[in-house]
Amino acid sequence: xxxTIPTAPTRPRTLVVASxxxxxxxxxxxxxxxxxxxxxxxxxxxxxxxxxxxxxIQLVPGGxxxxxxxxxxxxxxxxxxxxxxxxxxxxxxxxxxxxxxGIAMVNQTVFYFMDIGLPIDASEAATLLFTIxxxxxxxxxxxxxxxxxxxxxxxxxxxTSRDRDLVSAAALYWYAAVAVYSVIWVGxxxxx
Amino acid sequence: MTTTDTAAASDSxxxxxxxxxxxxxxxxxxxxxxxxxxTSILLGAVAALLVGLERLDLRSxxxxxxxxxxxxxxxxxxxxxxxxxxxxALMALSTTVVPRQCGGSLVFPRAAxxxxxxxxxxxxxxxxxxxxxGGLGTPGGAGQRQATALTLMGLLxxxxxxxxxxxxxxxxxxxxxxxxxxxxxxxxxAWTTLVAATVWTGMLPVLAANAVLAYVDLRGRPAVRFGAExxxxxxxxxxxxxxxVYVLALPVLGIALDVVASTTRTTQANRDVLLVATAAxxxxxxxxxxxxxxxxxxxxxxxxxxxxVAAFAIVPVALAIFGGLADTLRRGASNLGSKPPxxxxxxxxxxxxxxxxxxxxxxxxxxxxxLLGTAVEGANFTLVVGAxxxxxxxxxxxxxxxxxxxxxxxGLFLLGGLAIALGVAVSGVTDLFSGQLxxxxxxxxxxxxxxxxxxxxxxxxxxxMIGSLAVLGGLAAWMLAGILHMVTAQNARxxxxxxxxxx
Numbered sequence: 272x273x274x275t276i277p278t279a280p281t282r283p284r285t286l287v288v289a290s291x292x293x294x295x296x297x298x299x300x301x302x303x304x305x306x307x308x309x310x311x312x313x314x315x316x317x318x319x320x321x322x323x324x325x326x327x328i329q330l331v332p333g334g335x336x337x338x339x340x341x342x343x344x345x346x347x348x349x350x351x352x353x354x355x356x357x358x359x360x361x362x363x364x365x366x367x368x369x370x371x372x373g374i375a376m377v378n379q380t381v382f383y384f385m386d387i388g389l390p391i392d393a394s395e396a397a398t399l400l401f402t403i404x405x406x407x408x409x410x411x412x413x414x415x416x417x418x419x420x421x422x423x424x425x426x427x428x429x430x431t432s433r434d435r436d437l438v439s440a441a442a443l444y445w446y447a448a449v450a451v452y453s454v455i456w457v458g459x460x461x462x463x
Numbered sequence: 464m465t466t467t468d469t470a471a472a473s474d475s476x477x478x479x480x481x482x483x484x485x486x487x488x489x490x491x492x493x494x495x496x497x498x499x500x501x502t503s504i505l506l507g508a509v510a511a512l513l514v515g516l517e518r519l520d521l522r523s524x525x526x527x528x529x530x531x532x533x534x535x536x537x538x539x540x541x542x543x544x545x546x547x548x549x550x551x552a553l554m555a556l557s558t559t560v561v562p563r564q565c566g567g568s569l570v571f572p573r574a575a576x577x578x579x580x581x582x583x584x585x586x587x588x589x590x591x592x593x594x595x596x597g598g599l600g601t602p603g604g605a606g607q608r609q610a611t612a613l614t615l616m617g618l619l620x621x622x623x624x625x626x627x628x629x630x631x632x633x634x635x636x637x638x639x640x641x642x643x644x645x646x647x648x649x650x651x652x653a654w655t656t657l658v659a660a661t662v663w664t665g666m667l668p669v670l671a672a673n674a675v676l677a678y679v680d681l682r683g684r685p686a687v688r689f690g691a692e693x694x695x696x697x698x699x700x701x702x703x704x705x706x707x708v709y710v711l712a713l714p715v716l717g718i719a720l721d722v723v724a725s726t727t728r729t730t731q732a733n734r735d736v737l738l739v740a741t742a743a744x745x746x747x748x749x750x751x752x753x754x755x756x757x758x759x760x761x762x763x764x765x766x767x768x769x770x771x772v773a774a775f776a777i778v779p780v781a782l783a784i785f786g787g788l789a790d791t792l793r794r795g796a797s798n799l800g801s802k803p804p805x806x807x808x809x810x811x812x813x814x815x816x817x818x819x820x821x822x823x824x825x826x827x828x829x830x831x832x833x834l835l836g837t838a839v840e841g842a843n844f845t846l847v848v849g850a851x852x853x854x855x856x857x858x859x860x861x862x863x864x865x866x867x868x869x870x871x872x873x874g875l876f877l878l879g880g881l882a883i884a885l886g887v888a889v890s891g892v893t894d895l896f897s898g899q900l901x902x903x904x905x906x907x908x909x910x911x912x913x914x915x916x917x918x919x920x921x922x923x924x925x926x927x928m929i930g931s932l933a934v935l936g937g938l939a940a941w942m943l944a945g946i947l948h949m950v951t952a953q954n955a956r957x958x959x960x961x962x963x964x965x966x
Contacts, residue, residue, distance in 0.1 A: 285570055289634040296626050296664040303672035303751065310757050392684050402679045 333460025566641025585620025655717025707750030715854025727795025849887030870951025879940030
C-alpha cells in the first residue's frame with residue numbers, strides 16, 4: 272500500500288550540499304593563491320626576472336604525485352560505487368586504497384621539499400610555492416582523516432546505499448583536492 | 464535543541480555561562496554573535512573617534528605618539544567594524560530569523576556553535592594583537608612582529624568562524640527549508656542572506672589566502688615581501704573598501720524590505736524585480752579581485768574597466784531597491800499610524816545611506832577627479848558600513864523578542880539610531896568634501912602623509928569628528944537599550960519559572 276501514499280517533496284542532501292559549499296570556499300582559497308602566483312609570475316616574466324633558479328623544480332616528483340592522485344580518483348569512484356551497491360568489502364578496500372594513495376602523495380611531497388634546495392625565503396616564488404603546496408598538503412591530510420573516519424563507519428556497517436551522503440561529500444572534497452593539485456602540477460611543476 | 468542541550472537544560476546546577484558555552488541552541492548562539500558584534504562595533508567607533516581627534520591637527524602627533532600608532536588604530540577601526548562587528552551581528556539574525564523564515568531549523572547546530580566560538584576566540588586574539596603593538600602591519604615598520612603574527616592568526620580564526628557559520632546558514636536555506644517552499648518564495652532577509660553568504664564564502668577564503676601568505680613570510684626570518692610590516696595592510700585592505708564593503712549592506716536591504724513590509728502590512732509589488740536586483744547587488748559586491756598591492760605597474764586595478772563599470776552599475780541597482788522599498792512604504796503608509804515603528808524609520812534611513820554610499824563609490828573611481836586614495840574612500844566606507852550598522856540594529860530590534868525575549872526599549876533605540884544616522888551622514892559627507900580638497904584616506908601625522916590638503920579640511924575634520932562622536936553616543940544608547948532588554952527578558956523568564964514552581 273506504500274505506493275498509494277504521496278511522497279513528500281525531498282530536498283537536496285544536506286551533507287552533500289554543505290560539503291559543496293565548504294569545498295567551494297576551499298577552492299576560492301586556492302583560487303586566491305593561484306591568482307597571486309600567476310599574476311606575480313607574469314610580472315616577473317615580463318620584466319625578464321628569473322622566477323625559479325635553473326633546475327630547482329623537478330618534473331618527476333610533481334608528475335609522480337599527479338599520477339598517484341589520479342589513481343586515487345579512480346579508487347574514490349570505486350568507493351562511492353561500492354557504497355551505492357551496498358558492497359561493504361569493496362567499499363573498505365577502495366577507501367583504504369584512496370587513503371593510502373593520499374598518504375603516499377603527502378610522503379612524496381614532504382620528501383621532495385626536504386631535498387629541494389630552495390629555501391622558503393629565497394624569493395617571492397619560493398614563498399608562494401611553499402604556501403601553495405603546504406596548503407594543499409593540509410587539504411589532502413584533512414581528506415585522509417575524513418576517509419579514515421568513513422572507513423570506521425563502513426566497518427560498523429553505517430555507510431550504505433540508504434545512508435551514503437557522507438561518502439558522496441567526502442568524494443566531492445577529494446575530487447576537488449585532486450583538481451587543485453592538477454593546477455599545481457601544470458602551473459608550477461610543468462610551467463615552472 | 465540537541466540532546467546535549469536538553470540534558471544541560473535539565474541540569475539545574477548549570478550556570479548561565481556554562482549554558483552559553485555548551486549550548487547549540489541557535490538563540491543562545493545568536494546572542495553571542497549579536498552581543499560580540501555590537502561590542503566590536505562600539506570599540507571600532509571609539510578607535511574612529513580617536514583617529515578623528517588626531518586628524519584635527521594634521522601637522523603633528525597629538526593623541527598618539529607616532530604615525531604607526533595612528534595607523535594601528537585606523538586599521539583596527541576598519542577591521543573591528545567589518546569582520547568583528549557587522550558580519551557577526553548579521554550572523555545573529557542569520558542563525559535565528561533566517562531558519563524560521565525558511566520554515567525549518569538551523570542545520571548542523573554543533574558546527575554553528577563551533578563557528579561562533581572560533582570567531583569569538585579569533586576576535587579576542589585580533590583585538591589583543593592590535594593592542595600589543597601588532598595589528599596588520601604599519602607603514603613605518605615599528606610594530607612588534609610576534610604581535611602582528613598573533614593578529615594574523617586571530618584574523619584567520621575569525622575568517623574560519625565566519626565561513627563555517629555562512630555554510631551552516633546557506634545549507635539551511637538551500638537544503639533545510641520547508642518542503643514546497645521555493646527560493647523565490649523566501650522572505651527577503653533569507654534571500655539576501657543566501658546571496659550575501661555565497662559572496663562571503665567566496666571572498667573570505669581569498670582574504671584567508673592573503674593572511675596565510677603574509678603569515679608564512681612573516682614568521683622566523685626577514686620577510687621577502689608579503690610579510691613585510693609595511694605591506695600586510697595593503698594586501699588585505701581590499702576587504703575594507705569598495706566594492707567588498709557593499710556585501711555588508713546586502714542583508715540590510717533584505718532586512719529593510721521585510722521590516723517595511725511587516726510594519727506596513729503590505730507586500731512588495733514587483734517582487735521578482737527586487738529579487739533580481741538584490742542578487743545583482745551581491746554579484747557587484749564581489750571585491751576579491753581589487754587587490755591594489757598586486758597591481759601590474761601602469762595598470763592599477765581600481766582604474767580597470769571592470770572596477771569602474773561595477774562601481775557605476777551598482778548605483779541604479781541600489782536605486783531600484785530603494786524605489787521598491789519606497790513604493791511599499793507609500794502603499795502601506797496608512798497602516799503605520801502617527802508613530803511609525805523605529806525599525807521602519809531606521810531601516811529606511813539605512814537604505815538611503817547605502818544609496819548615497821554607492822554614489823560616492825562611483826564618484827571616487829572617475830579618473831579625472833583623482834580621488835583614489837583620498838578621504839573619499841573613507842567617506843564611502845563610513846556611509847556603507849554605517850548604513851549596515853543601522854540596518855542590523857533595526858533588524859535586531861525588529862526580531863529582538865524572538866532572539867532575547869520581550870522587553871525592548873523602542874524610544875531609546877530610536878534615539879540612538881537617529882544619532883547614528885546623523886553621525887554617519889555628517890562624517891561621510893565631510894570626508895567626501897575633504898577628499899576633494901586633497902586629504903588622504905590615511906592622514907598620518909604630517910602634512911606630507913595627509914597629501915597636503917587645502918586649508919578648508921581643518922574645519923571639515925572637526926565636523927567629521929563631531930559626527931563620529933554622535934555615532935559613538937548612538938551606539939552607547941543602543942548598548943544600554945540592549946542590556947536593559949536582556950535584563951527585562953531574563954527577569955520575565957525567572958518570574959515565569961517561579962510562577963510555574965508556585966503552581
